[in-house]
Amino acid sequence: MENTTVRLAVRPEGEINDRTFVIASEPVPSLSEGDIRVALEYCSVDPAMRTWLSEITSYVPPMAIGELMRSGGIGEIVETKSADFQVGDKVMGRFGIQSVYSGSTLDVIKLESTNIDIRHYLGGLGGTGLAAYFGLLDVGALKNGETVVVSAAAGAVGHIVVQIARLKGCKVIGIAGGAEKCSRVIEEYGADACIDYKSEPLAERMKNLCPDGIDVYFDNVGGETLEAALDNIALGARIVICGAIGEYDNLDSVNGPRNYLNLIGKAARMQGYVNFHFAEHYETARADLIKWNQEGKLQFRDQTEQGIENFPAILKMLFAGKNNGKLLLKI
Amino acid sequence: MENTTVRLAVRPEGEINDRTFVIASEPVPSLSEGDIRVALEYCSVDPAMRTWLSEITSYVPPMAIGELMRSGGIGEIVETKSADFQVGDKVMGRFGIQSVYSGSTLDVIKLESTNIDIRHYLGGLGGTGLAAYFGLLDVGALKNGETVVVSAAAGAVGHIVVQIARLKGCKVIGIAGGAEKCSRVIEEYGADACIDYKSEPLAERMKNLCPDGIDVYFDNVGGETLEAALDNIALGARIVICGAIGEYDNLDSVNGPRNYLNLIGKAARMQGYVNFHFAEHYETARADLIKWNQEGKLQFRDQTEQGIENFPAILKMLFAGKNNGKLLLKI
Numbered sequence: 001m002e003n004t005t006v007r008l009a010v011r012p013e014g015e016i017n018d019r020t021f022v023i024a025s026e027p028v029p030s031l032s033e034g035d036i037r038v039a040l041e042y043c044s045v046d047p048a049m050r051t052w053l054s055e056i057t058s059y060v061p062p063m064a065i066g067e068l069m070r071s072g073g074i075g076e077i078v079e080t081k082s083a084d085f086q087v088g089d090k091v092m093g094r095f096g097i098q099s100v101y102s103g104s105t106l107d108v109i110k111l112e113s114t115n116i117d118i119r120h121y122l123g124g125l126g127g128t129g130l131a132a133y134f135g136l137l138d139v140g141a142l143k144n145g146e147t148v149v150v151s152a153a154a155g156a157v158g159h160i161v162v163q164i165a166r167l168k169g170c171k172v173i174g175i176a177g178g179a180e181k182c183s184r185v186i187e188e189y190g191a192d193a194c195i196d197y198k199s200e201p202l203a204e205r206m207k208n209l210c211p212d213g214i215d216v217y218f219d220n221v222g223g224e225t226l227e228a229a230l231d232n233i234a235l236g237a238r239i240v241i242c243g244a245i246g247e248y249d250n251l252d253s254v255n256g257p258r259n260y261l262n263l264i265g266k267a268a269r270m271q272g273y274v275n276f277h278f279a280e281h282y283e284t285a286r287a288d289l290i291k292w293n294q295e296g297k298l299q300f301r302d303q304t305e306q307g308i309e310n311f312p313a314i315l316k317m318l319f320a321g322k323n324n325g326k327l328l329l330k331i
Numbered sequence: 332m333e334n335t336t337v338r339l340a341v342r343p344e345g346e347i348n349d350r351t352f353v354i355a356s357e358p359v360p361s362l363s364e365g366d367i368r369v370a371l372e373y374c375s376v377d378p379a380m381r382t383w384l385s386e387i388t389s390y391v392p393p394m395a396i397g398e399l400m401r402s403g404g405i406g407e408i409v410e411t412k413s414a415d416f417q418v419g420d421k422v423m424g425r426f427g428i429q430s431v432y433s434g435s436t437l438d439v440i441k442l443e444s445t446n447i448d449i450r451h452y453l454g455g456l457g458g459t460g461l462a463a464y465f466g467l468l469d470v471g472a473l474k475n476g477e478t479v480v481v482s483a484a485a486g487a488v489g490h491i492v493v494q495i496a497r498l499k500g501c502k503v504i505g506i507a508g509g510a511e512k513c514s515r516v517i518e519e520y521g522a523d524a525c526i527d528y529k530s531e532p533l534a535e536r537m538k539n540l541c542p543d544g545i546d547v548y549f550d551n552v553g554g555e556t557l558e559a560a561l562d563n564i565a566l567g568a569r570i571v572i573c574g575a576i577g578e579y580d581n582l583d584s585v586n587g588p589r590n591y592l593n594l595i596g597k598a599a600r601m602q603g604y605v606n607f608h609f610a611e612h613y614e615t616a617r618a619d620l621i622k623w624n625q626e627g628k629l630q631f632r633d634q635t636e637q638g639i640e641n642f643p644a645i646l647k648m649l650f651a652g653k654n655n656g657k658l659l660l661k662i
Contacts, residue, residue, distance in 0.1 A: 059596030222592070235608075241594050256587025261553075263572050263603030265390030270601045272594030277566075 001028045006069045006097040006311050011053055014249050015319065020053070021069065021312050028102050036108065037079035038091055038101040042304070044072040044122040045311075045327040046156070047318050050248040059274045069097040069311070072126060074111070074118055075331075085110065092121050097311055099331050116290070117302075123326030124160055124293065124300025125286055127275055131242055132160035133285045134278045136218060139271050140240045144169045146215035147234070149206065150191075151225050154181035156326040157242055159189050159301050160289075161218050166190040167297045170216075173209050175202070175225060177321045184324070188299070203228040213266075216240065222247045223255055230259045237268040249319060301325025332359045337400045337428040337642050342384055345580050346650065351384070352400065352643050359433050367439065368410035369422055369432040373635070374660040375403040375453040376642075377487070378649050381579040390605045400428040400642070403457060405442070405449055406662075416441065423452050428642055430662050447621070448633075454657030455491055455624065455631025456617055458606055462573055463491035464616045465609045466549060470602050471571045475500045477546035478565070480537065481522075482556050485512040487657040488573055490520050490632050491620075492549050497521040498628045501547075504540050506533070506556060508652045515655070519630070534559040544597075547571065553578045554586055561590045568599040576650060632656025 002025045009022040031037060052063045052070060063070065073095035077085050082105050085091065093108035095101040111118055116125070123129060135157070136142050148165040152158040153174025162185060165172045174185035174194035182194035195205045206214075206228050213234025219226050222244025229239065247254045263270060278285070292298035303324050305314045308331055317323050333356045340353040362368060383394045383401060394401065404426035408416050413436050416422065424439035426432040442449055447456070454460060466488070467473050479496040483489040484505025493516060496503045505516035505525035513525035526536045537545075537559050544565025550557050553575025560570065578585045594601060609616070623629035634655050636645045639662055648654050 058592075227587075241592070243595070244592055247592070251592075254589045254592060256558075256589040256591050258585045258587040260587050260591070260601070261389075261572070261575055261578070261582075261585060261603070263601065264574070265603070265605060267604045267608040268602070270591070270594065271599070272592070272596070273598045274596060277598040 001100065002026070003028045003098055003100040003102070004308050005099075006308065008053060008063050008065055008067055008069065011055060011065070012249075016050065016053070016312060016316060018312070023309055023311070028100050031079060031081045031102060033081050034105065035081050035103055036077055036085050036091070036101075036105055038075040038093070038095060039078045040073050040075035040095055040099055040101060040331045042074045042119055042122055043095070043097050043329040043331065044126065045305075045314055045318065045329050046071075046127065047243055047245045047248060049315060050319070051251060054251045056251050070094065071097045072122055073101070074122060075101065090118055092126075097308065097329070099308055116293075119302050119304065119328055120293075120300045122328055123156065123302050124298070125289055128156040128326050129160050129289050129300065130275045130278070130282065130285055132157045132164060133289060134275060134281070135240045135242045135273060136161050136164050136216065138278060138281075139273045140216040140218060140238045142168055142170065142216055145171075147171045147173070147210050147212065148216045148218065149173045149175065149210065149214045149229055150218045150220075151175045151229075152220035152245065152321075153185045153189070153191065153194060154324055155220060156323070158218070158220055159185070159325050160298070162189040162191050163298045164292075165216075167292060173206070181324070188301075197225065203231060206232050213237065218242060219244070221245050226257050227259055230257055230262045233262060233266045233268050235266050235268075237266055239268065239270040241270060241272040245319060302328055304328045304330050306330050332431065333357070334359045334429055334431040334433070335639050337639065339384060339394050339396055339398055339400065342386060342396070343580075347381065347384070347643060347647060349643070354640055354642070359431050362410060362412045362433060364412050365436065366412050366434055367408055367416050367422070367432075367436055369406040369424070369426060370409045371404050371406040371426055371430055371432060371662045373405045373450055373453055374426070374428050374662065375457065376636075376645055376649065376658040376660050377402075377458070378574055378576045378579060380646060381650070382582060385582045387582050401425065402428045403453055404432070405453060406432065421449055423457075428639065428660070430639055447624075450633050450635070450659055451624075451631045453659055454487065454633050455629070456620055459487040459657050460491050460620050460631065461606045461609070461613065461616055463488045463495060464620060465606060465612070466571045466573045466604060467492050467495055467547065469609060469612075470604045471547040471549060471569045473499055473501065473547055476502075478502045478504070478541050478543065479547045479549065480504045480506065480541065480545045480560055481549045481551075482506045482560075483551035483576065483652075484516045484520070484522065484525060485655055486551060487654070489549070489551055490516070490656050491629070493520040493522050494629045495623075496547075498623060504537070512655070519632075528556065534562060537563050544568065549573060550575070552576050557588050558590055561588055561593045564593060564597045564599050566597050566599075568597055570599065570601040572601060572603040580650060633659055635659045635661050637661050
């Protein structure tokens with residue numbers, strides 16, 4: 001049995017390129033006692049992947065040269081030496097970008113059969129849905145009726161944030177690139193308005209749409225968008241730093257927000273987080289997300305791209321803003 | 332009766348200079364019903380003054396050309412048409428930089444006779460003491476035993492922060508410029524260590540002194556010092572943005588912290604404030620500060636400079652780091 005793997009070959013400077021990864025076929029190892037073998041069906045493709053490729057320790061150490069590209073994935077057990085898993089079980093875990101996972105059951109979760117599309121466990125019920133949930137409700141301490149602005153509002157995390165803010169009775173302004181995305185943010189996710197940063201003056205539109213200021217700004221992009229938001233915060237505002245996709249290609253020369261001193265006069269805060277800081281609340285969060293989904297108040301948008309050999313190109317889609325909702329790789 | 336006034340003449344670009352202010356003698360107006368006249372004794376000299384001179388609305392509108400330099404002050408009533416005040420009363424108010432205040436009693440407070448040096452009402456018991464108190468305990472949410480780093484630790488706010496953190500049982504690291512200041516921060520204010528940013532490698536020293544990371548960073552300076560702190564925060568850290576004296580001369584080209592994304596992995600926050608956001612707690616705060624002072628746990632350091640005609644030079648001392656503790660102008 002052969003396993004197709006994606007490994008880090010050369011750390012990219014700036015955008016990832018043809019030399020960044022090496023894609024190869026490797027024989028699968030035999031299983032040790034307690035191990036499982038999983039035929040992967042879907043892998044999660046996330047902006048944070050770009051940060052792990054840089055020689056910078058963020059919340060996890062950087063990837064080593066030759067290391068399998070880290071990723072969450074879903075697949076089916078095809079061989080097992082673990083009493084806890086049967087052949088045919090659908091499982092989720094940190095399997096990496098490869099076609100066949102062979103190894104321990106550490107942090108592997110069995111997905112019980114439900115009427116939920118299993119892909120959602122990598123999206124709206126996975127890391128991105130939880131990031132939206134904890135970021136908006138815990139870090140952002142969202143209160144009913146507040147004014148919320150969300151960048152990358154058609155993206156994996158953003159489209160969930162828009163919908164949760166909406167169902168909490170908030171005024172929601174999205175920011176996205178292009179008329180098609182903006183229209184989806186309004187029509188499908190329920191935002192009151194969406195600013196097309198590619199064709200509209202961002203700061204001016206933000207000011208007009210939020211005359212009383214922004215209570216919660218949920219930031220996925222950084223850069224000038226963050227600065228425009230900082231210029232329009234309300235007293236007591238919370239800025240949720242979920243990510244900064246605009247900066248990930250150049251983590252060693254990030255632009256800090258030049259107007260961060262606006263935090264002073266507005267008694268405002270800017271706060272970051274990673275999901276695992278809320279690990280004890282995963283179950284509650286997933287239960288809420290499933291409930292809202294089944295009530296028809298929250299949809300999970302996935303975009304599935306085919307072929308492990310296309311992984312580098314698929315990862316690049318995120319930084320070109322070419323994804324709608326959560327980006328998945330079908331193996 | 333003549334009144335010497337300091338008025339804004341030309342908005343400075345960069346540092347204040349000889350043309351920034353016009354100092355003149357003006358006749359005092361006659362008092363309207365309800366008004367008071369105060370012979371000023373001390374005026375507060377604060378970094379924020381520099382920000383009011385710029386054409387930027389912070390938490391207050393910028394000063395107009397020709398406007399009297401805003402300042403808190405203390406003086407004695409010399410004439411009164413208010414039933415609430417008697418000639419000879421010591422009062423505190425937003426009197427501006429002038430020798431004689433003539434006007435309404437709005438926000439004027441009578442200072443009861445106590446054994447407290449009245450100058451402290453402009454320092455440790457005034458805006459700077461309250462900024463230290465609310466910044467550290469409310470915004471910083473300081474907990475006993477945490478590791479606290481304070482920039483401008485020998486300054487008006489900083490030296491109070493060091494002492495409060497100390498009496499709360501914290502490990503306290505100061506940052507100050509020059510051996511003399513550093514020795515005062517340790518010997519007089521009780522810090523465990525003080526980094527001399529003028530002669531020591533800041534980031535390296537910070538890392539060595541805080542091997543488990545910084546829980547609360549109290550920032551008065553911004554710039555590279557803020558970035559060094561962000562590189563050394565502990566999980567769940569709070570960065571208190573009190574001011575950024577290093578940036579006030581160039582508010583239209585402030586350096587944002589390039590490593591603000593460190594907030595993500597450390598689930599940390601950066602938060603600003605102005606004292607009046609805590610106005611309902613002024614009495615509690617002053618009572619605590621007086622109690623600690625009388626118990627000998629908290630000293631208020633003032634530096635008093637003479638002569639209203641020297642105001643521009645005295646204000647510049649703040650930005651050259653030439654003050655020890657709270658800077659006052661004696662009229």
